[in-house]
Amino acid sequence: xxxxxxxxxxxxxxxxxxxxxxxxxxxxxxxxxxxxxxxxxxxxxxxxxxxxxxxxxxxxxxxxxxxxxxxxxxxxxxxxxxxxxxxxxxxxxxxxxxxxxxxxxxxxxxxxxxxxxxxxxxxxxxxxxxxxxxxxxxxxxxxxxxxxxxxxxxxxxxxxxxxxxxxxxxxxxxxxxxxxxxxxxxxxxxxxxxxxxxxxxxxxxxxxxxxxxxxxxxxxxxxxxxxxxxxxxxxxxxxxxxxxxxxxxxxxxxxxxxxxxxxxxxxxxxxxxxxxxxxxxxxxxxxxxxxxxxxxxxxxxxxxxxxxxxxxxxxxxxxxxxxxxxxxxxxxxxxxxxxxxxxxxxxxxxxxxxxxxxxxxxxxxxxxxxxxxxxxxxxxxxxxxxxxx
Numbered sequence: 525x526x527x528x529x530x531x532x533x534x535x536x537x538x539x540x541x542x543x544x545x546x547x548x549x550x551x552x553x554x555x556x557x558x559x560x561x562x563x564x565x566x567x568x569x570x571x572x573x574x575x576x577x578x579x580x581x582x583x584x585x586x587x588x589x590x591x592x593x594x595x596x597x598x599x600x601x602x603x604x605x606x607x608x609x610x611x612x613x614x615x616x617x618x619x620x621x622x623x624x625x626x627x628x629x630x631x632x633x634x635x636x637x638x639x640x641x642x643x644x645x646x647x648x649x650x651x652x653x654x655x656x657x658x659x660x661x662x663x664x665x666x667x668x669x670x671x672x673x674x675x676x677x678x679x680x681x682x683x684x685x686x687x688x689x690x691x692x693x694x695x696x697x698x699x700x701x702x703x704x705x706x707x708x709x710x711x712x713x714x715x716x717x718x719x720x721x722x723x724x725x726x727x728x729x730x731x732x733x734x735x736x737x738x739x740x741x742x743x744x745x746x747x748x749x750x751x752x753x754x755x756x757x758x759x760x761x762x763x764x765x766x767x768x769x770x771x772x773x774x775x776x777x778x779x780x781x782x783x784x785x786x787x788x789x790x791x792x793x794x795x796x797x798x799x800x801x802x803x804x805x806x807x808x809x810x811x812x813x814x815x816x817x818x819x820x821x822x823x824x825x826x827x828x829x830x831x832x833x834x835x836x837x838x839x840x841x842x843x844x845x846x847x848x849x850x851x852x853x854x855x856x857x858x859x860x861x862x863x864x865x866x867x868x869x870x871x872x873x874x875x876x877x878x879x880x881x882x883x884x885x886x887x888x889x890x891x892x893x894x895x896x897x898x899x900x901x902x903x904x905x906x907x908x909x910x911x912x913x
């Protein structure tokens with residue numbers, strides 16, 4: 525009850541701040557991203573390929589959201605939408621009934637749109653206290669000024685100002701860190717994972733990996749710049765996963781007898797500035813698969829999951845919205861290594877080889893079962909092989 529009261533007070537406080545500082549923002553205060561295309565065609569085209577542009581329309585998200593909407597009778601729906609369509613949330617444009625077959629507002633369909641990030645001055649955020657997606661602001665009652673990184677960028681189309689906040693990881697923290705809306709239990713903590721990592725201490729930002737730099741123009745009539753940030757927002761759904769982890773193997777016969785084989789597998793997070801896997805627990809999954817081969821034939825396989833466990837009131841493994849407590853956390857932190865030990869009983873000790881694969885799914889078996897959709901295919905993150913002496 526205390527957590528629920530705190531959540532209500534947080535929302536009330538944000539609303540009060542809106543009322544005190546300026547007028548309530550409406551959908552008409554923001555332009556859709558398609559309006560940006562005339563001048564910023566290259567960046568717009570990059571954004572359309574990103575998961576940000578598909579944040580609300582993504583088919584798997586839609587299936588999960590519909591199921592949550594049904595199970596919770598709409599009570600969690602707007603909270604779930606807040607990060608997937610933040611401008612629609614800020615302007616209170618999210619329809620009461622999302623799945624009635626009626627056309628949806630453009631600010632909802634566009635997901636994480638251009639003007640969401642580029643109209644945040646940053647000074648009003650309260651990341652130290654809480655982060656509930658777009659609810660965290662008292663957004664000031666203007667959406668006309670667009671923030672960028674270049675002090676000399678001027679245009680007659682809209683006021684432009686440089687923003688240090690836009691270049692900071694705290695911008696990403698507005699959505700990539702939130703807790704359960706009732707219990708306050710941390711659910712998605714990617715920002716905090718980075719904040720406590722060696723990368724943050726070194727001054728390496730989220731943007732350095734997820735928005736790769738290149739030379740070019742921000743606008744077709746603009747200046748040539750030596751460093752722009754790509755708006756493709758690469759992540760766990762791209763080739764970036766091939767740089768995140770490594771795996772090493774050490775096989776040894778147990779007791780010198782070729783009947784029992786011990787295998788030590790070390791999985792290291794060498795390229796991600798956050799936990800692997802990160803994101804919402806229960807949705808994405810990652811695991812280590814170690815196999816024993818006799819020649820080309822697989823004799824045995826064992827697995828280890830890397831997961832943050834969530835449990836419901838009955839002590840059963842739960843999806844995030846049903847969770848009341850956290851369980852074991854076997855994920856791997858930035859620049860950390862997790863060592864797993866395996867033992868295999870063998871009937872054939874000839875031509876023995878060990879193989880290991882680190883694999884990931886964007887939709888876990890648990891989430892697929894909940895939503896009634898096929899399990900996502902496994903994606904290879906890292907692999908290794910070793911001959912047995």
